[in-house]
Amino acid sequence: DxxxxxxxxxxxxxxxxxxxxxxxxxxxxxxxxxxxxxxxxxxxxxxxxxxxxxxxxxxxxxxxxxxxxxxxxxxxxxxxxxxxxxxxxxxxxxxxxxxxxxxxxxxxxxxxxxxxxxxxxxxxxxxxxxxxxxEKVSNVLLNREIVYTCIEFIERKFNEKIDRKTIYYSRFVKHLEYAIHRYKKGIQLQNVLLNSVKDICKNEYYISKELNIILKTKYHIDLDENELGYLTLHIYNLKNRNK
Structure with missing residues (x-):
């Protein structure tokens, strides 16, 4: 014991x-x-x-x-x-x-x-x-629901299932959870790579903006461009490391 x-x-x-x-x-x-x-x-x-x-x-x-x-x-x-x-x-x-x-x-x-x-x-x-x-258990459950909603949306955009046992999935989930926490606490990040990310990962950035519409509409969470830039990198890794 x-x-x-x-x-x-x-x-x-x-x-x-x-x-x-x-x-x-x-x-x-x-x-x-x-x-x-x-x-x-x-x-x-x-x-x-x-x-x-x-x-x-x-x-x-x-x-x-x-x-x-x-x-x-x-x-x-x-x-x-x-x-x-x-x-x-x-x-x-x-x-x-x-x-x-x-x-x-x-x-x-x-x-x-x-x-x-x-x-x-x-x-x-x-x-x-x-x-x-x-945190409250209800908040943890809500965060899990948000993650599932986002992943299901990304899978539809990729037209394939995402491997949930990779480090890239874990990083995506944890970043999204921290992004939600920062939004609720009013904490802002500066993303010096934002312009490069927008240029190099155009499709993934567009997906992140679509995700933000879902977050804003369904969960009243509105991530700024800096957060979306980081989210874009994780989505890029999910797509390319999933192959």
Whole structure:
């Protein structure tokens, strides 16, 4: 086992904001299994160790809430699969590796009360990643939706599938995520290669401008020319390295 029993997590829980602590207390009253509460706290404690104490304490709240709801779903034979698990394994390898161990520990400790389905692995990865980046899980899921929307559009323009297990795909995804983050924070980049990119990668630049129309229309995200120039380079690599 990677986990140590009976860790003192009281100081870690104190990191919750006041309103979050209130929500957590309310959630504790709703959860019927003290065992589940203990296991989630242990997972959060070890996640904090594994990721150099960068895990947001809200993971105590969000993960317990998710797993408690997942328990209720499974009692009613409702299984929700995360469809892009292989992609998560490639893009977030550290979160994926930790989540695999966490799921094994969760299933082991919760027997015979319940056996969480393997479909929970993808959601564990997303929760760990959100806590690591200090984001809401809903924002992480939205970013994943935006990525899928963009990739599907690019595939239609290329008229071919993009290999999601290449470093070029990973770079594209991470750049797009950071570009969205910069837009929301009002951070602007200077792209000294912009004019050259426009001239050399004309088709890819046009695709990036079309993508921005989708982002602006559907998600209210409007990337400037500097960001589109960098995005163009990643699209160029996707197209040419995919062959």
């Amino acid at each position: 990677i986990f140590v029993e009976n860790n003192d997590i009281e100081n870690f829980l104190l990191a919750l904001e006041k309103d979050e602590a209130i929500k957590y207390k309310e959630l504790l009253e709703q959860v019927s299994s003290n065992k589940l509460i203990d296991v989630v706290q242990e997972i959060v404690y070890k996640a904090n160790e594994a990721f150099n104490y960068k895990i947001n304490a809200k993971l105590n709240l969000t993960l317990l809430d998710h797993l408690n709801f997942a328990w209720q779903r499974q009692k009613n034979n409702i299984i929700i699969n995360y469809p892009f698990l292989d992609e998560l394994r490639f893009i977030y390898p550290k979160e994926y590796d930790f989540s695999k161990k966490a799921l094994h520990y969760l299933k082991k400790k919760m027997k015979p009360d319940i056996c969480f389905d393997e479909s929970e692995l993808g959601f564990l990865v997303l929760h760990i990643h959100a806590a690591l980046k200090n």
